[in-house]
Amino acid sequence: MLDEILAASIEVEFLVESRALARKLKAAGLPVTAGDVKRTDTYLKADISPQTCIIIEDTGRKYLHKMIESVRDAGGALIYVLGVGIANDDREKRAQDVRDHFSDVSYLSLSELFEAPLLTEFSRALTRARVQQYQRYLADADRILILLHNEPDPDAMASGLALRTVLHRTRQTAVIAALEGVTRPENMRMVNLLDIHVETIAPESIHEFDRVCMVDVQPHYFPGLDRVDLVIDHHPEQHGYNAVFKDIREDYGSTCTILTEHLRAIDASISERTATAMLYAIKSDTLFFNRQANRCDIDAFSYLYPLADANLIRKMEGAEITVERLDLITKATRQGRMVEQVFSVFLGDVPRDDAIPYVADFFLQLENVRWTLVSGVINGMFVMSVRNLGYTKNAGDFVRRYFVDIGSAGGHRAMAKAVIALDAFQARFGVIDDDIGRKMSELLLEFLHEATDEKRKKEPVGSH
Ligand SMILES: [Mn+2]
Numbered sequence: 017m018l019d020e021i022l023a024a025s026i027e028v029e030f031l032v033e034s035r036a037l038a039r040k041l042k043a044a045g046l047p048v049t050a051g052d053v054k055r056t057d058t059y060l061k062a063d064i065s066p067q068t069c070i071i072i073e074d075t076g077r078k079y080l081h082k083m084i085e086s087v088r089d090a091g092g093a094l095i096y097v098l099g100v101g102i103a104n105d106d107r108e109k110r111a112q113d114v115r116d117h118f119s120d121v122s123y124l125s126l127s128e129l130f131e132a133p134l135l136t137e138f139s140r141a142l143t144r145a146r147v148q149q150y151q152r153y154l155a156d157a158d159r160i161l162i163l164l165h166n167e168p169d170p171d172a173m174a175s176g177l178a179l180r181t182v183l184h185r186t187r188q189t190a191v192i193a194a195l196e197g198v199t200r201p202e203n204m205r206m207v208n209l210l211d212i213h214v215e216t217i218a219p220e221s222i223h224e225f226d227r228v229c230m231v232d233v234q235p236h237y238f239p240g241l242d243r244v245d246l247v248i249d250h251h252p253e254q255h256g257y258n259a260v261f262k263d264i265r266e267d268y269g270s271t272c273t274i275l276t277e278h279l280r281a282i283d284a285s286i287s288e289r290t291a292t293a294m295l296y297a298i299k300s301d302t303l304f305f306n307r308q309a310n311r312c313d314i315d316a317f318s319y320l321y322p323l324a325d326a327n328l329i330r331k332m333e334g335a336e337i338t339v340e341r342l343d344l345i346t347k348a349t350r351q352g353r354m355v356e357q358v359f360s361v362f363l364g365d366v367p368r369d370d371a372i373p374y375v376a377d378f379f380l381q382l383e384n385v386r387w388t389l390v391s392g393v394i395n396g397m398f399v400m401s402v403r404n405l406g407y408t409k410n411a412g413d414f415v416r417r418y419f420v421d422i423g424s425a426g427g428h429r430a431m432a433k434a435v436i437a438l439d440a441f442q443a444r445f446g447v448i449d450d451d452i453g454r455k456m457s458e459l460l461l462e463f464l465h466e467a468t469d470e471k472r473k474k475e476p477v478g479s480h
Pocket residue numbers: 171172232250269270271301
């Protein structure tokens with residue numbers, strides 16, 4: 017096996033104890049000699065140098081130390097011991113023993129070497145079975161709807177394109193649509209540069225499609241829609257709806273990461289346009305791996321990277337800054353307050369609801385800021401975005417605690433949102449204008465201090 021793995025890139029020679037085994041291996045075409053593996057002579061004869069990499073097979077025999085010492089005496093310096101056919105517990109003991117006696121010798125085991133790639137392969141096979149199931153289920157539909165959330169963001173749109181690729185369909189037979197279309201500048205730029213068509217449809221026309229799929233969102237988002245065919249999403253799983261197939265992975269940084277795995281599992285070829293959209297989606301949903309990203313997001317990113325157009329991505333990213341947003345940043349700088357690494361500001365009436373998360377993300381970049389709390393009023397609704405770094409406490413828990421009974425409130429560990437009718441907000445908190453920013457920051461500090469108080473209680477007296 018090692019010959020097969022290594023011989024293509026490295027010159028390999030084998031040394032075995034038994035002459036019979038040497039003859040067998042030689043017959044199989046391997047460069048092999050037989051010799052006493054405990055003797056320094058044997059290694060001198062083999063002409064090893066400090067640059068020779070020596071792998072010693074450890075099958076649990078007693079004279080492992082003697083072998084390592086002989087190799088060293090003959091001038092060997094790059095020594096590995098490879099545990100083969102040893103039970104897990106014994107292997108750990110032997111590895112420890114080698115580490116204790118020979119600090120420069122590394123212990124590897126066959127199972128460790130093979131575990132990761134095999135598990136990846138098996139989980140890919142499981143994903144393949146899952147994808148083939150929904151492919152078959154959707155195959156005979158004339159027209160499929162791929163429904164996105166309102167104001168589709170890069171992850172939603174790219175996931176739409178990716179799912180269309182998985183289903184081997186065209187713009188006519190798999191319609192990517194939303195109830196409210198794209199208006200934000202950065203999303204518009206993506207639509208234009210990648211020529212993405214997101215149709216705006218009325219809620220009633222959802223039922224005109226043979227099958228309904230959704231990506232980056234779940235059915236509860238759409239009132240009155242409680243049954244769909246396929247849901248692929250990375251937001252926390254919601255209940256109270258039926259989906260024939262679903263793949264929801266809360267710990268993933270983007271829906272596109274899940275879809276990259278689906279595409280890889282079925283060996284689909286991904287067009288440059290789709291790969292570019294997906295790569296941009298992963299970057300944008302994870303703030304380039306600055307929030308809520310895992311190993312799979314990084315794997316998906318490196319898989320898509322060579323398939324995508326990096327220049328287009330750079331162009332799409334530049335669209336985030338607009339004069340309108342700069343005005344709000346200026347206002348927030350003047351009116352915001354910083355208390356214990358919490359930046360909070362109430363912006364008053366804001367023209368567009370994307371301004372609020374934008375300002376929240378922006379101020380999170382400032383030195384010493386660990387939480388941002390940005391709120392404003394849009395069409396008579398109080399809207400607040402919460403962001404954090406360092407995950408001391410859960411942003412979603414914070415908004416749910418204070419707002420879920422008077423409006424909608426939810427989110428992840430690092431980002432959350434609350435939307436409350438202005439009169440309900442006033443009735444609860446009784447504050448107006450600039451006092452809103454102060455009040456919100458007090459609530460958050462109260463919430464954050466709770467954690468430290470609990471921790472302190474657990475610590476023994478006098479430990480400070
Ligand atoms: Mn997303």
